[in-house]
Amino acid sequence: MNDACFRKIQTLRLLPKAPARKSVSTLLEELSGRGFVIDRRSLQRDLKSLANLFPIENDGNKDIPGWYWRRDAQKLELPEMEPTVALSFQMVKTHLKKFMPPSVLSELSPYFSNADKLLGNLKQNELSSWSDKVATINRSQPLIAPKIENEILSVIYLALLSETQIKTHYQPKLEEPRDYTINPLGIVIVDQVIYLVGTLWKYQDVRQFALHRFIKAENTQTSNIQTSSFSLKDYIDGGQFHFPIEDSNKKMVLKIRTNKWIANHLEEVKLSENQSILKLDDEIYEVTASVDNTQQLRWWLNGFGADIEVLEPTFLRQEFINASQALSKLYSINQKE
């Protein structure tokens, strides 16, 4: 292939998406950095001809004219998305709706709409839509995720990526809004809430900020105040989010007694690789597996109520005996009222 065509494709890759823009001079430099030594005039011609075929534009700005992909430009993928990949995107999308904050999903919407379009083309002569053929079901209660401004989200993402400070206006839970300058250290998603973990100004103590509580956020070019040897994993394990993430040091052997339906289910989706199921009679099964000793396990066991009886380990059984007493106390007292 001649240089020209390949260079044009590379030029398309170098162009930024809508809010950003690049001047002809910048592009010229970047291209020459990639081995395309070319006259300024040629690049001008390239861009102009590409603009006829692709959704790219230049702002008429007289000062520093810049070229960019239009905001509504749809993704062009090479090689094209496979139909099976499109179907996977569909599934992931319906699933994520319940678990991920909408602002994260909206970042990925170009990919989802590409998938929709592809599936739509395949079935253009039929009325049945894809959503009628795919369903996802899960055990979790749908909760309403708080809304985050897309702009605030991207400011915070970019600050984290470039390790720079941000100037913010933040609304704490019970107090008046305040101005903070934050050194971002990490992002934690708990259920559907996104938290920014970071330090304030020049201080060393690490704090959390819910992203939906930011009223304003602005990227400074000032670089981060480094907090020596901060580890997000250690921070979370320290219990800052009310429960540690799983930790292989806390293995224990769990033994439960349960009914046929749950035992069947556990046969498909195992608690652990070494799980074993013992059938006592047609309706009573015992399941043994080594699992992590976590809060998540307790929630999961609790969820089944009286359909699961914890047999071992002893300390967990005791917890459940205590909990059952607390529960019966709760309801019997109030029932008398």
Next chain:
Amino acid sequence: MNDACFRKIQTLRLLPKAPARKSVSTLLEELSGRGFVIDRRSLQRDLKSLANLFPIENDGNKDIPGWYWRRDAQKLELPEMEPTVALSFQMVKTHLKKFMPPSVLSELSPYFSNADKLLGNLKQNELSSWSDKVATINRSQPLIAPKIENEILSVIYLALLSETQIKTHYQPKLEEPRDYTINPLGIVIVDQVIYLVGTLWKYQDVRQFALHRFIKAENTQTSNIQTSSFSLKDYIDGGQFHFPIEDSNKKMVLKIRTNKWIANHLEEVKLSENQSILKLDDEIYEVTASVDNTQQLRWWLNGFGADIEVLEPTFLRQEFINASQALSKLYSINQKE
């Protein structure tokens, strides 16, 4: 731009990915369908020159020579992925690991690796990797998803897409493996298990098949036996998967009494738009919200054990009173043993 370059880009888009291939004649036809009337010889030249610049190949097959993108070809996106999008993909990936079957994720891996690469480039001069800056935490117990052969997954996907029958070898739970010819109707993901919903041979009754239980699957070109007026949603709502998906017809007003921590949490992630929280004293709160009357709600409420007391509606309270009695019976009886 001249035709030539644009045509080459379109040619790249028309090429399929590795297992599939397209002959020069097919491409010629498809291109002419898109307005590129061109000599066969030119296309041959195009493909050959493109092969120098992109990972495309032709099999030396003498019978029906075909061109295709190499299997390990990495995605080329126009416009390129934004850093913030890459970060979102990272989050989604860590989250999906726990909820989606690995075979679905492996379909999306080109996108994840694109994101990784982009974030890697941004930070190439630093040791800190992205996974150290992003964490997701959720309330659900990690369970081990059953493994599905990638090939079986894609055969079933494609059959569903093209509405054709599949010939399979299937391993039912307790019986010997059997041969089935299935007319696929839909796919349901329950937690981490994927089920294919469909009918057998020429029969009308709808059945479920867990994807990880397929030993073999083969696409026939025979088209589907249409099952008149099948609706996946109705099928699921019929209780075939042990609990219906949420249904706005089953709204009710829920009132619970709970502690400070849970109330705080619900303030961030609401049960419903009209949720209200009443503070009774520093540790006792009442939360009211209209929610769907679903199994998911019960699991969710159960999960908190004695930390949530259900006050209204009365029938739900009665359910919880019964459940607490069943639970205390369970543990007090066995305790005596």
Next chain:
DNA sequence: TTTAGTGGCGACAACTAATGTCGCTTACTG
């Protein structure tokens, strides 16, 4: 208002690439 600097754009001739055609060769088919 002038002046220097920057960048866009039209024109043009030299150059390079792309195109269709032809004929030869190879491989598979019946």
Next chain:
DNA sequence: CAGTAAGCGACATTAGTTGTCGCCACTAAA
């Protein structure tokens, strides 16, 4: 062994691309 389909080299023609130059528009500092 003929017939068909496809790849490939060669070649003249056509079309597109390139660097250069000069002109103009705009901006910012004098």
